[in-house]
Amino acid sequence: MITDLKINEDRKKLYYEKGYWSEKTLGDIWLEQATRCAEREYVKDDKGSRYTYGEVDDKASRLAAWFIDQGIQPGDVITFQMPTWAEFCIIYVAVLKVGGVIHPLPRKYNDADLLYGMNLVGSKAFICPTKVAKIDFEDQILSIMNDIPSLTSVALVDRMSPKHSDLPTLAEIYRTYEPYTERPVITSDDVACILSTSGTTGKPKAVLFTHNNLIFSERVFTQGLKRTQEDVMFMPSPLNHATGFYHGLISPMLMGGRTVLQQDFRPAEAIELMNAEGCTWSMGATPFIYDMLKCIEQGGPHFETLELFVCGGAPVPGTLVQRAHNQDVRLCEVYGSTESCPPHFCSPRALP
Structure with a gap:
């Protein structure tokens, strides 16, 4: 449980x-958007799932009821290891609804990585798929759960494969629990x-973000x-990463917008999906925009609606900016880190 974060009081006073x-938390803003945009689509992935704000809210509220039944309290860390699926949104919103701490881990983590990451933060609950491709996530968590002293609850997402244990699935939780409607007693700090x-x-390292950190950062970014x-938004990056989670999911949510996810990046399929x-x-x-531009230049599908690609993580040569401009796409170069995402970006302007 994380409830004793220290914030510089002078800075805090200045920022307010x-x-x-x-005073608003991410959960407060989510509730506003789920009410205002209930029928509006929030997320779609390339594996066939689509959810409106209202649908995400209903499923997340039922999952939140299960969290409460499992003894989850405000400040408890809820870890999940998910592909780039729409269900990621249901899980993170459910965590917000109980005042928990969202802790997504990379899909590539093996049992040793999970043990280290979850024991580092004292994970109280864990959610993962049953199996994706050749990776049996269910077997993986079953093999280590007794070595994580803080862990009390595990649930599965059986989207690609049926479960083979008695652990509950999200589908079972949705059917069993009524939506949880109480508001958690937490603050935006x-x-x-x-x-x-x-x-x-x-x-x-485990990097901590408050509600205010994320809301301010993403609002300045989108503005x-x-x-x-x-x-x-089109997001092919992993959702445990700042790019995927904050910019791919939180930014659109703060605006009441939409996001489209691709689990495994393939340039031609990405362009067609966009x-x-x-x-x-x-x-x-x-490399994402490089591969898509190369695909176009070699006779693949062209961009029809993409206007802006925010690019970082590696140098962005001027020739790449020009190649994107030739396809009517502006590149915006950014620089940041997990600890600050991103503190610098070049405002995109039309080329002369």
């Missing part, structure tokens, strides 16, 4: 006075999310890029 921070760093210089509710769904902006590392 300037209006950077407010409490920890909302923990992301793991990549571990390039040692073991992955600087002149994005609106009518824009549609065209079909009317995606107007995207974000990812440089």
Whole structure:
């Protein structure tokens, strides 16, 4: 349980006075959007799932009821290891509804990685798929759950394969529980999310973000890029990453917008998916846009609706900017880290 985060009081006072921070939590904003945009689609993935704000809210409320039944309290860390699926949204919203701490881990983590990551933060609950491709996530968590002292509850997403244990699935939870409607007793200065760093210089670190951190960062980001509710985000990056989660899911949610997910990036399929769904902006590392431009230049499908690609994680050469411009797409270069996402970006302008 994380309830004792220390924040510099002078900075905190200044940020509230300037209006950077407010009393609203991500859960408060989600509830507003779920009420205002109930019939509006929030998320779609390339495996066939589509959910409106209202549908995500209903399923998340039922999952939240299960969390409460399992003894989850505000500040408890709920870990999940998910592919780039729409169900990720249901899980993170359910965590917000009980005042928990969102803790997504990479899909590639093996049993040793999970043990380290979950014991580091004291995970209270865990959710993962049963099996995806050749990876049996259910077997993996069953083999280590007794070695995580804080862990009390595990649930499965049986979207691709039936379960083979007595662990509950999200589908069973939806059928069993009524929506949880109480509001958690938390503040906007409490920890909302923990992301793991990549571990390039040692073991992955756990980076803590408050509700105010995320809300301010993403609102400044979308305002600087002149994005609106009518824009549609395309996100092929992993959702445990700052790019995938914050920019791919939180940014659109704060605007009441839509996001489209691709589990495994393939450039031609990505372009076709964006065209079909009317995606107007995207974000990812440089190789994503490089591969799509190469696909187009070699005779593949062309962009029909994409206007802006926010690009970082590797150098962005001027020739790439020009190649994107030739396809009527503006590149916006960003720089950031897990700890700050992103503190710098080049405002996109039309080329002369």
